[in-house]
Amino acid sequence: MSEFFKALRIDKTETGQAVEIVSFADDDLMDGNVTVRVTHSTVNYKDGLAITGKSPVVRRFPMIPGIDFAGVVEASADPDFKPGDRVVLNGWGLGETHLGAYAQRARVKGDWLIPLPACFSPAQVMAIGTAGYTAMLSLIALERFGLEPAQGPAIVTGASGGVGSIAIAILAKTGWTVIASTGRLDESPYLKELGATDVIDRAQLSTPGRPLGKELYAAGIDSVGSHTLANVLAQTKGLGAVAACGLAQGMDLPTSVAPFILRGVALIGINSVTASKVRRLEAWDRLARDLDPAKLEALTTTIGFDEIIPTAHAILDGTIRGRVVVEIG
Structure with a gap:
């Protein structure tokens, strides 16, 4: 029997697209060998384009938007990850061609994931995003x-x-x-x-x-x-x-x-979407050394799941300063 969880879904309509918060079935997640309980995400400029439909970011419908997340592994057939591991995903078509981060659960390829850097909390990792x-x-x-x-x-x-x-x-x-x-x-x-x-x-x-x-x-x-x-x-x-x-x-x-x-x-x-795991790990290692946590806190705002849609519009309007963390819940 399929489990259900909260997700933000974009559907194509005759006049454009519809965006709404829905109950999504676990069985409808896409193929992948790692299932993650998503704890945090963020709102990037590309997420704003996807949700507002102002640019053809989304390549398949229906789509769960959100191009990055932090979370905890629930199930894994990838030898590099086990249940309980904290992980991060950036890019790889998430929220564009593969069901994305604005949901309480995601199923992805293990090759897309990296371990959550030990010096950062999940919220801090998404403040960086x-x-x-x-x-x-x-x-x-x-x-x-x-x-x-x-x-x-x-x-x-x-x-x-x-x-x-x-x-x-x-x-x-x-x-x-x-x-x-x-x-x-x-x-x-x-x-x-x-x-x-x-x-x-x-x-x-x-x-x-x-x-x-x-x-x-x-x-x-x-x-x-x-x-x-x-x-x-x-x-x-x-x-x-x-x-x-x-x-x-x-x-x-x-x-x-x-x-x-x-x-x-x-x-x-700079192509951040499909950068190799070696490059990703190097970048996160440097962020651990060269990003002052106090400055990260100063440039970060935190919102709840229900605030994703208006924040997506605001980021395109140029009224968002710094970074926005989404607590998925």
Whole structure:
């Protein structure tokens, strides 16, 4: 006899999609060799797109959205996990092609899971979430490129959002001078508390600019895309690099080859969805060392299951600061 549990479900309709909290059957979960009792999730920008339907994030219906979770293993046919283990999942199509995190239970492939880092609680891991893990992958990529804080400041776009907030905190902790770009200048005290040295209005970057501008930044972490990323590239110093990990302004990139062939600037793409387990473990190990728990607490808001839908709309409206943890219950 199938067990039932609470879930947020998206169904396709003739006019778009319907989103509601339902009682979901265990037998209707998708294939996987590990069943997890989900304790915490988070609301990412991609979750906002999925729930509002403003972008075709969801690829099958019905769908339980939510791209990451922390939880406890209930049953496992994977030798790496046993009942009672605490685990984390980021990406792998969760909430897009595979039933996701906004439910009290999930069935997934063991290869997608990593052990919950011992230094973090489940709530802290989701306060970091895919956004923070992506920010750390970006920092590691810049370091692998050979960049160091002595070479100049780093710019973070979308600074008030989840990726941006954690990017500022970890860049500052590792010695970088950080310039934060945001559309919400009233958040300047918050961004400086996280570690930003200066805060600029995103309007300086969000409109069409020149192929090359004044060399201002040695490095950048961009979660915005479009004209913003183009202008950051144009203002990056010679032999600098920008890690691109988002598209809040748009998927387009209206730039030229000038920064690349005249200054040797590099554009590094960050794919957090299917990163290898080795890369994931490295990123979480670095987060354990280079993210101040006090700053993590300062940038985190906690909500209940019933608040997921309005929060998804708010994150697209740009009214959410930092990270949002969902207590699944």
